[in-house]
Amino acid sequence: MNTSPRIVAGCTLLVMALGSALAACGGDGNPLSEAPYDAADQVSFNAPEGDGEKADPARPLEITAEDSDGRITDVTAVDAAGRHVAGELSADGTRWHSTSPLAADARYTVRVSTEDEGGAPGRKVVTFDTGKPLTKQRLDVTFGPKAGKYGVGQPVTAELSRPVKDPAQRAVVERALKVRSTPSADGVWHWVDDKNLHYRPKDFWPAGATIRMSSNLEGIKVSDRLWGGRAKPLTITTGDRxxxxxxxxxxxxxxxxxxxxxxxxxxxxxxxxxxxxxxxxxxxxxxxxxxxxxxxxxxxxxxxxxxxxxxxxxxxxxxxxxxxxxxxxxxxxxxxxxxxxxxxxxxxxxxxxxxxxxxxxxxxxxxxxxxxxxxxxxxxxxxxxxxxxxxxEGSALTGGKPETPKAEETARLRPAAV
The missing domain is CATH 2.40.440.10 (L,D-transpeptidase catalytic domain-like)
Known part of the structure; x- marks a missing residue:
């Protein structure tokens, strides 16, 4: 019997196979029955883990598997405001790096899941702070129109305090500007010029909708000399069509x-x-x-x-x-x-x-x-x-890319089983 201290309880795994009876198995060595072990020695961060030290928000976050007998299986990184950091894990599980920028002057909690050569799960949790940007240039956002009730044709607008021309920098800004409608009405931002964006759905807004605008841009690096500033959230509603x-x-x-x-x-x-x-x-x-x-x-x-x-x-x-x-x-x-x-x-x-x-x-x-x-x-x-x-085409995120069909459309187009 496996007596590893990482196994805290046995379990019964019921397996139903076509034409077979229920079979029970013991929990010895079953990774699903194990509490995560401390993976502190298995992974390393490029962010400081000590008190008083702060990470450079301009640098990507990197996590590396240091133990040749283990690998990284999942990483979640989120700041105190609830903003998640997108990332990419290598196919062999030896390295994870962020693909979206960190926010400046923010506190992050990172949870790393691992597994050893036997499949047992491990976990490491790290909290760190990022420093303030060295530049004082700030990109503020003003949403429009004013709060109130509008017709279903009213576009949402975002006015930037400084021009943004570079496509990659526009993508950073656009990704941070959030529009949520209830009932749902998915839409896209369109760059009118270097300082103004409009947002609309494919068709008009639903009648009786509540539309909320917010920004996750604060503290995010847009360019070497420009960092995201504040934006006051805005809510509008629609009347009849x-x-x-x-x-x-x-x-x-x-x-x-x-x-x-x-x-x-x-x-x-x-x-x-x-x-x-x-x-x-x-x-x-x-x-x-x-x-x-x-x-x-x-x-x-x-x-x-x-x-x-x-x-x-x-x-x-x-x-x-x-x-x-x-x-x-x-x-x-x-x-x-x-x-x-x-x-x-x-x-x-x-x-x-x-x-x-x-x-x-x-x-x-x-x-x-x-x-x-x-x-x-x-x-x-x-x-x-x-x-x-x-x-x-006017979006820095969707321009030149085919429209992805919705899940229900994909299901409708999928061939029926024979």
């Missing part, structure tokens, strides 16, 4: 709520030379009164196209001045002709109803206009006009 579809060829708008039509009304859109943009736009805000001047869109004052009008119940969809608004001067053309300078005009009563029934983040879609397609980023939120493939 509201989409207004304007057909510029039929001069008609239909409004849907959670897939059901709730209103329909005649409208006018942009006339030749001032065509309304096609595509999906997101409501940016609502203004009860706006003074609209032709000079704001490049029309010379005093020219035939010049105008200066008081406008009510104005729902903004682009920063350049495209609105859905009351246009009592064009009621005779609404439903019949396009006579505006790019806005969607309707009667005062209909504009008031629209104003009262949409919120920031709701969707306004224009089809069959001779205008260009809404810009993705420079003039509001045209994010949804990019295909999902194009959107993923």
């Amino acid at each position: 509201v989409m207004a579809v304007t057909d510029a060829s039929s001069h008609w708008m239909t409004v849907y709520k959670n897939g059901k039509e709730i209103n329909s009304m005649p409208v006018t859109t942009g006339k030749p030379g001032f065509e309304t943009r096609n595509g999906v736009k997101v409501v940016l805000g609502k203004e009860y009164y706006v003074r609209m001047r032709g000079t704001s869109i490049g029309i010379a004052e005093g020219s035939a196209e010049s105008y200066d009008l008081p406008v009510y119940y104005a729902t903004r969809v682009t920063w350049s001045g495209e609105y859905v608004h009351a246009a009592p001067w064009s009621v005779g053309s609404q439903g019949y002709d396009n006579v505006s300078h790019g806005c969607v005009g309707m009667s005062t009563a209909n504009a008031e109803w629209f104003f009262d029934n949409v919120r920031e983040g709701d969707l306004v879609k224009v089809v069959n206009s001779y205008g260009d397609t809404m810009e993705p980023f420079s003039n509001g939120f045209g994010d949804w006009n990019l295909t999902w493939a194009k959107w993923r």
Whole structure:
């Protein structure tokens, strides 16, 4: 009988084989029955284990099996904030090294599992601290929009305090920015420019969702001179799925709520030379009164196209001045002709109803206009006009990589057993 002190109790292992009876076996020598032995002498760290010493967060964490009769089977490294360190274990179990950066000024607990040549399990637990970065350059993150309730088309944004251009550094930043939706809606970050990212799912957000944004970037090395700073977490919610579809060829708008039509009304859109943009736009805000001047869109004052009008119940969809608004001067053309300078005009009563029934983040879609397609980023939120493939190309993590099918899709595609 094996009398090794590492075995603390016997066990009965029941094995069911096809067409066979239950068989019991003793626990002598069975690795599953053993309490982990102290593997302190079997593995070594490149991080200081003594009190008062701190590890360099710029260096990868390395763990090596020192005993030729044993090997490493698993490693978990997590800091006090709950951030896990990704790593890679060699095929022979002799070495593990981190593949994601450590945080500066943090305390880590590392648990290493081993086994000896006989298969008995061992364990070593080490706690160490990392030092502060030598540089004072910090990369802070500001999430948007402001806390509140939005429509299902509202993208999430992240603004960085400093530009990040290098693809590898962008990957470090992007990996640390977390977005969680309940109900679930998996999405991807897209780099708009060196300092701004937008996040959206493949389709719109679920109605009635809670979306939480947070960052694990604090203390993480981004480059030799730049370290992750703080980011205030943000939570927003979504309301009903509201989409207004304007057909510029039929001069008609239909409004849907959670897939059901709730209103329909005649409208006018942009006339030749001032065509309304096609595509999906997101409501940016609502203004009860706006003074609209032709000079704001490049029309010379005093020219035939010049105008200066008081406008009510104005729902903004682009920063350049495209609105859905009351246009009592064009009621005779609404439903019949396009006579505006790019806005969607309707009667005062209909504009008031629209104003009262949409919120920031709701969707306004224009089809069959001779205008260009809404810009993705420079003039509001045209994010949804990019295909999902194009959107993923803007990510430092998914760009150029095929989309991985979900587990349920994989199961559905798997051939049935014969």
